[in-house]
Amino acid sequence: MTGVRVPGWLADRLRQDDDRSSRAVWSALAEPGDAVAGALVGACGATAALDWVAGAVSGAAPQPVPLGGTDPPDAAARRLRAAAERWAARWHAVDPDRDLAAAARSGARIVAPGDPAWPCGLDDLGALAPFALWVRGAPPSARRSVALVGARACTTYGERVAVDLAAGLAGRSWTVVSGGAYGVDAAAHRGALLVGGTTVVVLAGGVDRAYPVGNARLLEEVVGAGGSLVSEVPPGATPTRSRFLQRNRLIAAMSAGTVVVEAAWRSGAASTAHHAARLLRPVGAVPGPITSAASAGCHRLLREGVAVCVTDVDEVVELAGDVGADVAPAHPEDDTRAVDGLDPLARRVHDGLSRRVPHDTAQVAARAGTTVAQARAMLGLLELEGFARRLGSGWVVDAGE
Amino acid sequence: MTGVRVPGWLADRLRQDDDRSSRAVWSALAEPGDAVAGALVGACGATAALDWVAGAVSGAAPQPVPLGGTDPPDAAARRLRAAAERWAARWHAVDPDRDLAAAARSGARIVAPGDPAWPCGLDDLGALAPFALWVRGAPPSARRSVALVGARACTTYGERVAVDLAAGLAGRSWTVVSGGAYGVDAAAHRGALLVGGTTVVVLAGGVDRAYPVGNARLLEEVVGAGGSLVSEVPPGATPTRSRFLQRNRLIAAMSAGTVVVEAAWRSGAASTAHHAARLLRPVGAVPGPITSAASAGCHRLLREGVAVCVTDVDEVVELAGDVGADVAPAHPEDDTRAVDGLDPLARRVHDGLSRRVPHDTAQVAARAGTTVAQARAMLGLLELEGFARRLGSGWVVDAGE
Numbered sequence: 001m002t003g004v005r006v007p008g009w010l011a012d013r014l015r016q017d018d019d020r021s022s023r024a025v026w027s028a029l030a031e032p033g034d035a036v037a038g039a040l041v042g043a044c045g046a047t048a049a050l051d052w053v054a055g056a057v058s059g060a061a062p063q064p065v066p067l068g069g070t071d072p073p074d075a076a077a078r079r080l081r082a083a084a085e086r087w088a089a090r091w092h093a094v095d096p097d098r099d100l101a102a103a104a105r106s107g108a109r110i111v112a113p114g115d116p117a118w119p120c121g122l123d124d125l126g127a128l129a130p131f132a133l134w135v136r137g138a139p140p141s142a143r144r145s146v147a148l149v150g151a152r153a154c155t156t157y158g159e160r161v162a163v164d165l166a167a168g169l170a171g172r173s174w175t176v177v178s179g180g181a182y183g184v185d186a187a188a189h190r191g192a193l194l195v196g197g198t199t200v201v202v203l204a205g206g207v208d209r210a211y212p213v214g215n216a217r218l219l220e221e222v223v224g225a226g227g228s229l230v231s232e233v234p235p236g237a238t239p240t241r242s243r244f245l246q247r248n249r250l251i252a253a254m255s256a257g258t259v260v261v262e263a264a265w266r267s268g269a270a271s272t273a274h275h276a277a278r279l280l281r282p283v284g285a286v287p288g289p290i291t292s293a294a295s296a297g298c299h300r301l302l303r304e305g306v307a308v309c310v311t312d313v314d315e316v317v318e319l320a321g322d323v324g325a326d327v328a329p330a331h332p333e334d335d336t337r338a339v340d341g342l343d344p345l346a347r348r349v350h351d352g353l354s355r356r357v358p359h360d361t362a363q364v365a366a367r368a369g370t371t372v373a374q375a376r377a378m379l380g381l382l383e384l385e386g387f388a389r390r391l392g393s394g395w396v397v398d399a400g401e
Numbered sequence: 402m403t404g405v406r407v408p409g410w411l412a413d414r415l416r417q418d419d420d421r422s423s424r425a426v427w428s429a430l431a432e433p434g435d436a437v438a439g440a441l442v443g444a445c446g447a448t449a450a451l452d453w454v455a456g457a458v459s460g461a462a463p464q465p466v467p468l469g470g471t472d473p474p475d476a477a478a479r480r481l482r483a484a485a486e487r488w489a490a491r492w493h494a495v496d497p498d499r500d501l502a503a504a505a506r507s508g509a510r511i512v513a514p515g516d517p518a519w520p521c522g523l524d525d526l527g528a529l530a531p532f533a534l535w536v537r538g539a540p541p542s543a544r545r546s547v548a549l550v551g552a553r554a555c556t557t558y559g560e561r562v563a564v565d566l567a568a569g570l571a572g573r574s575w576t577v578v579s580g581g582a583y584g585v586d587a588a589a590h591r592g593a594l595l596v597g598g599t600t601v602v603v604l605a606g607g608v609d610r611a612y613p614v615g616n617a618r619l620l621e622e623v624v625g626a627g628g629s630l631v632s633e634v635p636p637g638a639t640p641t642r643s644r645f646l647q648r649n650r651l652i653a654a655m656s657a658g659t660v661v662v663e664a665a666w667r668s669g670a671a672s673t674a675h676h677a678a679r680l681l682r683p684v685g686a687v688p689g690p691i692t693s694a695a696s697a698g699c700h701r702l703l704r705e706g707v708a709v710c711v712t713d714v715d716e717v718v719e720l721a722g723d724v725g726a727d728v729a730p731a732h733p734e735d736d737t738r739a740v741d742g743l744d745p746l747a748r749r750v751h752d753g754l755s756r757r758v759p760h761d762t763a764q765v766a767a768r769a770g771t772t773v774a775q776a777r778a779m780l781g782l783l784e785l786e787g788f789a790r791r792l793g794s795g796w797v798v799d800a801g802e
Contacts, residue, residue: 031749031770085772093767157690240752240768242745265732287688287700289558290712296732299688302703302710309703309710311691331666331697344643348432350643366494367641369432371486 009096012049020112022046022098023132027272028234029053029087030093030131032246036083038127039067046131054143057091069127102235104109106208107223111230117147119145119254125278130232130250136207137228140200140254145175146320147255147276149248149269150184155294158262162187163194165261170197170315172322177202177255178394179247180229184261184269186215193225202254203231204247205239230254245271252276255318259284259310263297270297277306282319284310342387344372349378350387350397407734410497411451421513422497424533429495429530429635430454430488433647437484439528440468457485458492458528460712462520470528488648503636507609508624512631520655525680531633531651537608541601546576547721548677548745550649550670551585551663556695559663562687563588564595564661569714571598575721577604578656579647581630585662585670586615594626603655605648606631606640631655646672658721660685660711664698671698676689678707683720685711714768743788746771750779751788751798759795 010027012018023046030037040049052065067076103109111117112132117139122129133140135387146169150158162184166176168191178185180201187205192199199222203211207229210216219229232250233243252275253256260283263269273283285307288295288315301307310316314328342350352368352375353359359367365375382388390400408653410426413419413423424447431438441450444466453466468477470485504510513533518540523530534541547570551559553605563585567577572686579586581602600623604612608630611617620630632646633651649669653659653676661684664670674684686708689696702708711717713728743751752777754760760768780796783789790799 034770059474082772085774086766086770089763089766089773089776090770111438117646119704157692161691242749242752286691287696287703287710289690290562290687291558295688296712299710299712300732302688303712303716309688311540311697311700311704315704331701349644351643362490369435369487369491372490373486374483375490 005362007092007094009094010054019046020110020132021100022050023085023112024099024110024134025050025094025096025270026131026236027134027232028096028099028237029090032084032129032130032243033233033249034086035127036067036079037131037324038129039069040080040083041125041131043067043274053084053087053091057088060098096234099234099236100207102206103134106136106235108134108207108229111135111139121255121279122250124252125253128249129253133230133232134207134234135228135230137223138198138226140175140177140228140230143179143256144173145200145255146316147177147251147272148184148188148261149178149251149258149268149272150188150260151264151269151294151297152181152183152185153294154183154262155288155292157288157292158184158294159187160232162261163191163315164197165259165286165313166191167195167197169316170199171195171314172317174317175200175227177251179203179244179251179268179272180211180215180219181213182212183344184263186218188261189218189222189227189401190376192227193221196225198225199227200254201227201229202247202251203229203239204233204243205231206232206233206235206237208235208237209237211239232301244268247290249275252281253279255281255320257282257284257316257357259286259316259319260289260298260307261286262294263301264293265296265300267297270301273301273306283307284316284319286310342382344388345374346378346381349375350382352389353382353395353397355397355399356395358391360394364395405641406412408493408495410495411455416423420447421511421533422501424513425500425511425535425635426451426495426497427532428535428633429497429500429638430491433531433633433644434436434650435484435487436528437468437480438488438532439530440470441466441481441484442532442674443528444468452484454488454492456527458489472564476652492779497635500637500705500801503607503609504535507537507636509608509630509636510539512536516540522656522680524653526650526654529650533634534631535608535635536629536631538624539599539627541576541578541629543656545574545722546578546601546656547717548651548652548659548673549585549589550579550652550659550673551589551661552665552668552670552695552698553584553586554665554690554695555584555588555663556693557693558693559585560687561587561660564592566660566663566687566714566717567592567600568596568598570717571600572596573714573718574598575602575718578652580605580614580652580669580673581616581620583613583615587619587663590619590623590628593628597626599626600628600787601655602630603626603648603652604630604640605634605644606632607634607636607638608632610638610640612640617694620774634766645669649673650676653682654680656682656721658683658685658717660687660717660720661699661702661708662687663689664702665694665697666697666701671776672704674707684708685717685720687711694787743783746775747779747782747788750776751783754783754789754796754798756798756800757790759797761795765796 258276
């Protein structure tokens, strides 16, 4: 690092070897999902990696850095050179003091890997993990969180399902993670708030920018209710299309499971689902009418085997919860006492009975296709259980009350 | 067979060794799904098997018959004795001449294994295969048939989907197989008739009994339009609960695939789906709103991995058709030309553009997180494709018309 002309902000960081604020710089310098930046920071640490970039920018021959990975060494070196050019294009626009001041103004702070507030699920992203999170509100809860995502252009069905699932999950102390967009995202956040639950909004732009503007009040409510707004880009950063797509990997990685509530054939929610699947996190999709294009993306995920069909809160908890501990309860209709619950022979004999015309045991056996002895035994059982009764010298169905 | 007193009808059959009409007798003597009867007929032939029963009924010591199967010999012998008692209970009520006369009156005939009209898919049922089919109308088509099944108590959604799928399948010369019940079944038959297609009704009772009575006209229309009514029980036989359940195995076995259109949590349609799965035939389920209990059975089949999610005729044809030859076409939205179709680098550069404020190449590179050279190259491409245009000394998004 000797002999390299560095900006004042970098000189400070190098002196202090302040990993957290070097990561803040990286969050501005590299685009979300820049795997080369992630590998460089992983290999050298955030501060030394900045020093490396300073060298490259100043034109000094940068030292080779072994980044790991499976690329042959010269391909890796080429990728690193190309990345250095990218970073150089931004080098002089980066201003961490401005970003930190903006963060302070909006009540945001930086959370870095290793902090107690760091959602450790993010570490599964490897070189694609964010350098840091800018957080407004409470630390984003790491355990027992579910992502509920879906289309902006949702139907009232999708909105209703998102509110219901979110409220049900929040009511069981699950954190609801989503993207703060109109439609399903907003409904999910609102559902959690409705029952006093915690919800996390993962934004594609800075946490000081309410985006979309129409959800500004909702985002404030989330913070006020003990939830949080998080982003991997610094305050003031614009939400761009590629940042929206990259943001989806954070939603997936911060959650124990991802559920797509309603999504059209092409949809950002499907990208979140695929991120979750790549991280081997469970993915659910809520089915809808096949006559609704708004559910075509969910059905696609089901057909392609990416997602499991989920239809209520129990099934979402089973999906995202601990194997064995969070099994959905039996369907209520499986408990109802009915003729169906009888053993097959008894059911056949029951079928051999009429409701009105009495038949004797031999006739019942012939009608049911059983032996006379079997019919006699089963008629006794059926009488005991209240399914058959004697009428005259024969037997009829006992229809109960 | 010497010394055994046999009814007149049996004496005739034994004299002629008439397999077809002996099978007609078995269809009356054994309940549908009686695997012991199936194994006995399989081992000796239908006529000799009747002779064996005549011996057992008359009290003569019946000869042991090796039925195959995995039971130990004494267990098999015990099962055969019990079965003989069942058959004995019906022996004197069986009257094939009456059944054949009733069949003739209603225009029905017997189709037996080996007949050209025999749906060979039934043979996969092994010992559970029907002895014969009583058929009204055209011979049930064996190739390219799909079962569309579902709840009696369906919603207008289920009815509409059944009609649409059936009409679409019949329009592509697929035969639609169903059970003739109210609700989804009737809608499936009607959908096929709407487009002049062929449909097969598999009944739980005799083919001369319109069941349910409210569908009598529909069943006649099916016959009139070149379809068929089929049953494994003789004319006049009552549709009992266990016959409905057994009937479902025929629907599954006669079809290349089974699709459950709409079904509640507990449902006969689910039993058809399970029969199809056991026969290793493809099973589909049509999803519906999770707020509708009428779709809970479909969602259950999806969750349990029994069924694949199907949402249109193409997907049903892909499910039931020949692998490779009947693949569903690409979704129309996958063809639309859009920014999404650009390569990731071009898309990032596009994201770096504003709609109104022009930026020069270096600014675009910084905004997009690319090198200046990359931004320059991609801007050229984007201009060529109509996604970017020059404005003053910089670049903006070209929003098209």
